[in-house]
């Protein structure tokens with residue numbers, strides 16, 4: 001057993017499904033774009049999946065954080081607006097972003113400062129708690145859900161049986177195999193597209209190509225995809241890069257919502273200034289020029305004009321008015337048609353939100369995660 005893994009995590013495992021056996025008791029993990037070849041007794045790059053005697057063991061039956069959040073916080077703007085999500089996270093990540101806003105859980109295995117105590121929970125415990133909390137959507141988030149995909153599916157199977165929808169909030173560094181594995185069980189998928197520059201992605205520990213490929217595959221699989229880019233001065237805010245990034249999304253589908261959100265200093269990235277509303281508005285304009293129909297600016301409630309609202313792309317009527325994570329006005333039919341012209345608005349809708357609370361965040365355990 002790998003000595004690097006904390007004892008509770010080493011015992012909270014079961015054999016994974018997303019791997020193939022190689023000669024000499026080596027395995028290849030297929031859960032993320034790293035496709036780690038792992039010798040017997042070693043950990044993958046994420047430091048939570050490991051080879052024990054030629055079998056890949058993966059995280060199981062614990063959580064590091066659970067919390068009830070509005071779905072707008074994830075952010076999903078075209079899926080069950082005003083709903084409460086039950087969000088859970090485990091430990092570890094396949095990337096190591098210096099500005100991670102969930103570093104307490106994502107970097108817990110790498111960083112001794114990121115001390116959070118895991119708690120044993122079965123998939124049914126989580127669903128029972130979610131239902132008691134009034135949650136509509138079960139979300140795997142806070143750390144990278146791809147590296148715990150088998151556990152995520154186990155939770156989602158129980159959630160679906162209880163009538164819930166399911167979602168991943170992910171860096172998108174997937175593989176064709178994991179997209180196939182998830183497609184039956186994941187309704188919504190948020191990809192954090194951090195840059196359109198492969199050199200930048202390599203600094204974060206990843207590559208751009210698997211992420212772009214995954215966005216296309218997730219969309220083709222019929223999963224509802226929304227994309228977020230945290231805008232960071234000097235990192236990804238060059239107009240040419242934003243134009244290329246948003247043209248790529250528009251080529252996959254101009255109906256994919258793109259959220260450009262404001263950076264604030266966090267974790268090990270303390271140098272760039274906080275992103276201003278003006279920077280968000282400029283980036284959003286580039287996204288619109290690239291052909292995207294639904295562009296939103298986040299983390300600056302009330303300071304970005306109309307960029308928190310949804311407008312019908314056919315007639316221009318405002319169909320959802322938001323402020324921060326709150327839905328203020330709603331003018332869509334249960335089928336998701338514009339209340340003015342009747343044109344369909346892409347997304348996953350359902351009954352209109354009733355009066356939703358402005359802040360229905362409820363922390364269940366652990367520290368305060370961000371999405």
Ligand code: SF4
Pocket residue numbers: 029030031032033034035036043044045046047048049094146147
């Ligand atoms: S999830 Fe990714 S980083 Fe972790 S072992 Fe598998 S391929 Fe490697």
